Amino acid sequence: MKKMSEHIVIWEGLWNLCEDNGLHGQRCMPYNSLPILPQDLQLITCVSNINNEEKIKMVASGLFLGVVLLLLVPVSWVTHNVILGIANPLIISQWKPEMGASLYLG
Known part of the structure; x- marks a missing residue:
């Protein structure tokens, strides 16, 4: 369980999501799929x-x-x-x- 005194900061980058709780450092994970990204950040393919x-x-x-x-x-x-x-x-x-x-x- 997390204590109430811990402060978690979540950073959302272009291609990954990071969280920093101050005690255990920073943990980042890439987005699993493109539909999570906003439409202006998704890559549209021109030639298959x-x-x-x-x-x-x-x-x-x-x-x-x-x-x-x-x-x-x-x-x-x-x-x-x-x-x-x-x-x-x-x-x-x-x-x-x-x-x-x-x-x-x-």
């Missing part, structure tokens, strides 16, 4: 017979490559223009552009 983990990896890889290309184009364009400005002898040295930290990070 393919592992969900592999689908997520493929979509994440595609998004990553798309973002890299979207970042690479403007950074390369600005870097090209700065390099042309540095090499241009007609520009006064006071007004010559320089490579900034943001271009190096990009």
